[in-house]
Amino acid sequence: MTEAHVIELHRVAKHFGKVEAVRDVSLSAGAGECVALVGHNGAGKTTLMKLMLGLLHPSRGDVRVLGHDPCAGAFAVRRRIGFLPETIAFNPALTATEMLRFYATLKREPRSVVAPLLARVGLAAAADRRIGTYSKGMRQRLGLAQALLGEPALLFLDEPTTGLDPALRGQFYGLIRDLAGAGATVLISTHALGELEGVADRVVILDRGEVLADGSLGELRRLAHLPIRVRVKVAGPHAAAPAWLRDAGQAVNGHHFDLTCTPDTKMALLRRAVESGSAVDDIEVAEPTLDDLYAHFLSRGDAR
């Protein structure tokens, strides 16, 4: 196995009876890479993760994880993998320390790893409280601590931020960035492309079991070539606005014109607005959001 191939899927398909959950998917991930699997409900994200975890056999194609067939179930490979499932149920009567010690035993890790791990996910102060008293965010961090047992080389996180508030989500992603920075390969599945800026090195957009797009957010933005929206506020009424603005823009509420441009024409448009002097009061530039990007690729999928 080379560094470039911590995960390698070649033309993988998975059928459940007549349901084609995954169709002809090829993807790879290298050491230290954080890859997001993004797609609506039923797109095939969990199925793909289960295939990589060796919990499902592919109907077709080849899956290699850390250089091995995950279905072989070799303990030496499994112990290098961490998994945070979409829903994880802990015994509410146990404390976080007791629960993690139990998981540490399963992974053949010493008990001494538990306290530092709980501190790492911000649960040191609550380590000896029963899990039944934990908030959703605390349970999620405990789930992450469980996944981090044994310093895994490969982490699978299935919709890890569902139900977390923005501050906790930020902390969670901070931890994930640190792990990837330390060389772990991280695979995150999510519905929310919008929260992946600065987190994922690569985004794989899935739809009905197929890969619609695979690249960094920058690459996907370039590929989509979505328009940039520019809103210009004029000093007086619409009719008194400079002629170029009345020709190129769409008049909206009161003193505004909406225009669109591309990355190539943006600066020329802004210069023109600035050169209009006191006739222009303000300029707002709205780059396409990640949600716009997601909608764009999904609409291309619909056109197939």
Ligand SMILES: Nc1ncnc2c1ncn2[C@@H]1O[C@H](COP(=O)(O)OP(=O)(O)OP(=O)(O)O)[C@@H](O)[C@H]1O
């Ligand atoms: N064990 C199974 N038996 C039958 N169908 C299944 C099974 N597991 C998954 N599917 C189907 O495969 C498709 C993909 O499901 P999967 O859970 O992988 O999607 P997902 O992208 O993870 O969705 P979600 O975001 O809702 O978790 C769905 O149509 C689902 O109903």
